Amino acid sequence: MQLYNTLSAEERAQLIDEAGKQRLTLSFYAYAKIENPKKFRDDLFIAWNALDALGRIYVAHEGINAQMSIPADHLEDFRNTLEVYDFMQGIRLNVAVEQDNHSFLKLTIKVRHKIVADGLNDDTFDVTNKGIHLKAQEFNNLLEDPNTIVVDFRNHYESEVGHFEGAITPDVENFRESLPIINEQLQDFKDDKNLLMYCTGGIRCEKASAYFKHQGFKNVFQLEGGIIEYTRQIKEENIESKFIGKNFVFDHRLGERITDDIISQCHQCGKPCDNHTNCANDACHLLFIQCDDCKTAMENCCSTECLEITHLPVEEQVALRKGLQVGNKVFRKGKSDALTFKKSGDLPNKPLAKVDSKNIRQKIAVKKTLIGKAEHYYTKSKIAQFLIENNEVSVGDKVLISGPTTGEQEITITEIFVNGSSCETAKAGDQITFELPFRVRLSDKIYKILG
Numbered sequence: 001m002q003l004y005n006t007l008s009a010e011e012r013a014q015l016i017d018e019a020g021k022q023r024l025t026l027s028f029y030a031y032a033k034i035e036n037p038k039k040f041r042d043d044l045f046i047a048w049n050a051l052d053a054l055g056r057i058y059v060a061h062e063g064i065n066a067q068m069s070i071p072a073d074h075l076e077d078f079r080n081t082l083e084v085y086d087f088m089q090g091i092r093l094n095v096a097v098e099q100d101n102h103s104f105l106k107l108t109i110k111v112r113h114k115i116v117a118d119g120l121n122d123d124t125f126d127v128t129n130k131g132i133h134l135k136a137q138e139f140n141n142l143l144e145d146p147n148t149i150v151v152d153f154r155n156h157y158e159s160e161v162g163h164f165e166g167a168i169t170p171d172v173e174n175f176r177e178s179l180p181i182i183n184e185q186l187q188d189f190k191d192d193k194n195l196l197m198y199c200t201g202g203i204r205c206e207k208a209s210a211y212f213k214h215q216g217f218k219n220v221f222q223l224e225g226g227i228i229e230y231t232r233q234i235k236e237e238n239i240e241s242k243f244i245g246k247n248f249v250f251d252h253r254l255g256e257r258i259t260d261d262i263i264s265q266c267h268q269c270g271k272p273c274d275n276h277t278n279c280a281n282d283a284c285h286l287l288f289i290q291c292d293d294c295k296t297a298m299e300n301c302c303s304t305e306c307l308e309i310t311h312l313p314v315e316e317q318v319a320l321r322k323g324l325q326v327g328n329k330v331f332r333k334g335k336s337d338a339l340t341f342k343k344s345g346d347l348p349n350k351p352l353a354k355v356d357s358k359n360i361r362q363k364i365a366v367k368k369t370l371i372g373k374a375e376h377y378y379t380k381s382k383i384a385q386f387l388i389e390n391n392e393v394s395v396g397d398k399v400l401i402s403g404p405t406t407g408e409q410e411i412t413i414t415e416i417f418v419n420g421s422s423c424e425t426a427k428a429g430d431q432i433t434f435e436l437p438f439r440v441r442l443s444d445k446i447y448k449i450l451g
Contacts, residue, residue: 009105013443025096031063032087054104065115069104094228103251119176131209131220136233161274162245198223266291267339281306303338374444384436403444
């Protein structure tokens with residue numbers, strides 16, 4: 001029986017587009033005693049694969065931690081797959097603020113030692129003795145108390161683009177690092193301060209609150225459902241947001257906008273920006289903040305060294321990576337000497353700018369019609385190849401190129417080539433090429449903008 005993915009991300013994205021169905025991005029977690037995580041994992045894969053559910057899920061003897069994308073019309077069926085387990089009956093699903101049909105393109109369920117790597121020995125303290133859970137308005141009220149210390153239990157690349165006002169934002173790469181640092185930093189406040197903590201969806205605080213109570217902190221509180229649930233509540237109940245900026249998320253989107261405030265800078269030029277990019281060099285994949293101007297100039301790369309590597313033939317790139325530990329383990333996330341304007345740890349509470357509604361990395365609200373799909377990108381010459389499947393496109397037309405990695409980018413066609421010859425108009429069935437300053441991928445679509 002199939003217990004693994006058989007499609008590439010590009011193939012899956014194409015199927016999603018062809019299906020034309022709305023998908024929901026959501027997350028959930030549950031701490032519970034699971035006797036056989038491997039069987040639990042396999043049972044979930046079979047049930048979720050049948051529903052076209054995608055995502056990144058970790059299971060362990062201590063529970064489950066899931067970030068997923070599911071077809072909206074399968075939501076109730078999906079809930080039913082959870083309800084068969086006692087510990088997931090009535091579980092809260094944190095539905096994303098912003099939806100993207102391409103947020104996840106594979107179903108990956110991994111058995112881990114823990115569902116969150118916290119570095120703690122759970123046998124040394126009572127993990128069920130958690131802090132007091134607060135809803136959005138209660139959290140805001142406690143923030144106003146001068147006797148409150150608020151701590152962000154996320155990583156530096158998450159808090160850099162958005163955090164609660166006045167929060168302590170540890171300069172750490174993972175949850176495991178933050179616990180001893182915060183414990184030492186707050187030693188003098190165990191008895192008389194309110195320790196208020198938050199994270200993305202609440203799972204890190206479930207363990208952290210119990211840990212800090214064990215360390216002797218008397219008044220421990222946590223944001224119920226994390227930033228995701230907080231955002232839902234402030235929107236539904238018209239509550240003022242004390243969170244400023246973006247909430248970093250661990251899927252293709254890399255962030256959900258909570259307020260229009262931009263509190264971070266492009267790591268390459270210093271311009272106010274809060275859009276994360278993964279370096280296009282497959283031997284790097286450094287996660288960093290990059291504005292649209294630098295994205296175009298550097299072709300999604302973090303450094304000139306990586307840019308030069310991406311221009312090499314694929315065979316040479318593979319040879320350079322051979323025998324090396326590649327991927328985002330090469331550099332620390334968001335930290336490299338090549339990034340001039342990287343900041344973390346002591347972060348601003350005042351916005352550097354407001355969101356530009358014309359930002360091409362956001363969804364472009366224009367009338368458009370699908371005309372074709374990407375087939376190839378010639379890196380050295382910066383030439384993109386598309387197959388026109390519907391209607392036609394002419395020199396002077398504005399087009400929108402969209403894909404899970406490319407984002408949404410609008411350009412004006414200045415020259416078209418069909419079968420190597422320049423032409424004014426390309427029709428359905430034509431294979432066209434034209435210059436593009438950015439790379440396209442097989443999952444990208446090309447739309448003609450109307451009006």
